[in-house]
Amino acid sequence: MRIDELQTPALIVEQSVVRANLDAMSAALPGDRLRPHVKAHKCTSLARLQADNGHRGFTCATIREVETMAAAGLGEDLLLANEVLDTRRLGRLVDAGHRVTVAVDSTETVQAAVDGGVREVIVDVNVGMPRCGIAPEKAGALADVARRAGLTVRGVMGYEGHLMLVGDEAERREHAERAMALLLSASADVGGDLISGGGTGTYAVNTWVDEIQAGSYALMDTAYQQVGLPFGQALFVLGRVISASSDWCVADVGIKALSLDHGNPAIDDAAVWFCSDEHITFAPEHRLAVGDHVRVIPAHIDPTVALHERMYLVDGDDVVDEWPVDMRGW
């Protein structure tokens, strides 16, 4: 099939670009130095390529992601880097022989791990972003609680998410150093052999953790493009112009096909005016006709992917594979 035969809107991945991105990251962070985060693509077909590149452990954000990765044979070392209150579905995966580690930041989430039959935890440490994570100085005591409850504490994790989009690399490194100093002090109290953190924005500057939890690098978005990373834009939403006037065009790619939480998407050689449910209104520099195809690049990849049932892998104008977005939902 050729790309212009696809029903629009369609999520498209350029094969050569995604492969180059995966290889560039694997060269920078080989093997266990990278724990790819699947939340950015929610696609076991893509995760398998990451595993083929030598990364055995994966990061997940939801129970569904952990379950789907395990079912796909990618359950060698799955870290659910998020707090979970009902861990019974995770416990069933552990019983089935998959290695599942869950983040804890409170006595309640430690107890939840015990109750559901999860045996390994990681202490989630707040390193500066007001979200989950225990205060660094309390991490050691929580690790003690977990060990007394019979759990194995693998170490610490901390996500410096507030730094991912800091534009200047030196500034990003400096902020990351301060954030990671908090994580390292917690690690000294917690013990274990794992220090996990980071993301696509800090993969090159965060040299303090054992492993980086990056996900967006594989497919990229316009927000990360602005940070000056060596990864290419591999993903776009293909649309068609369904209406054209002298001043603007409308394509069939709206906010049910991409997420606006990081701002409007981009179209090359066009000014994007606004998006509505099933439409994007934009002013192209060169006149377009009804039926023309357009490539819309989302500002934030993670929630965009979650809106689609599948991605199409393309090589030039040929559709070479169809990848189910099989980790959606919870």
Place this chain on the structure above:
Amino acid sequence: MRIDELQTPALIVEQSVVRANLDAMSAALPGDRLRPHVKAHKCTSLARLQADNGHRGFTCATIREVETMAAAGLGEDLLLANEVLDTRRLGRLVDAGHRVTVAVDSTETVQAAVDGGVREVIVDVNVGMPRCGIAPEKAGALADVARRAGLTVRGVMGYEGHLMLVGDEAERREHAERAMALLLSASADVGGDLISGGGTGTYAVNTWVDEIQAGSYALMDTAYQQVGLPFGQALFVLGRVISASSDWCVADVGIKALSLDHGNPAIDDAAVWFCSDEHITFAPEHRLAVGDHVRVIPAHIDPTVALHERMYLVDGDDVVDEWPVDMRGW
């Protein structure tokens, strides 16, 4: 099952409120005066309640919505109020005996209807919002083109989407009158027996169209709440507090569970700070504990519903039904 046994995040619909909303709208716009728009809920179970209330025709935004409504036995009169370039799937529905009408605003979309085997069209008229729709003065000529191509032209539609959230009702009515004057002039040129338009925001003030294409009224969101309409908030996303500190709490409802395109969601008695992929960080007025349930009300219902596989219908604390969100995708 009780509501607190649900896996979170979960999309919840309060039965008494949705029924009151449906009844209030059906009293104001009985029978064919209302053509409910299914894009706001993407759920045939809910559409069936609207049909039971006496509305035989429905509005759709995507081919998938049209197909799913037809498969559910709700295909008596389906209007795809959007331009479509490949109408073959619609033509197959027509061949199977369903009544499908598609919007056209160009010779290309007229030709697409012919090519795909759709026999009835409606001329989409631009009434002031820069999106789809032909200029009013050109509508008659396009209808002639369609009739010469063998199509039945049912009439005109125009969506005054730019007026839906105008806060003052008198002002909304005044703007709507000007928008609808454009539609009526186009109608005089186009002919046919249908003038379709409007939405939840203008259902009461748009007295010029034959039928109103309202959808959001059934479940509502915070954006429409601010317009002062007689519909209650029937939908929320149920979450649980997974992390709590002295200054803020985090619940498991993020931008993969609700859309931010109309701004942050609301939580009663709390200030919402920000949302990330799977989290909402907020400061509650009264201290919450890990495990507590919270109700998060989205600012925009349509793209929020599209993120979920199902809605749970509740009566108080009891879950009384599970409704698949079965019209997602394209």
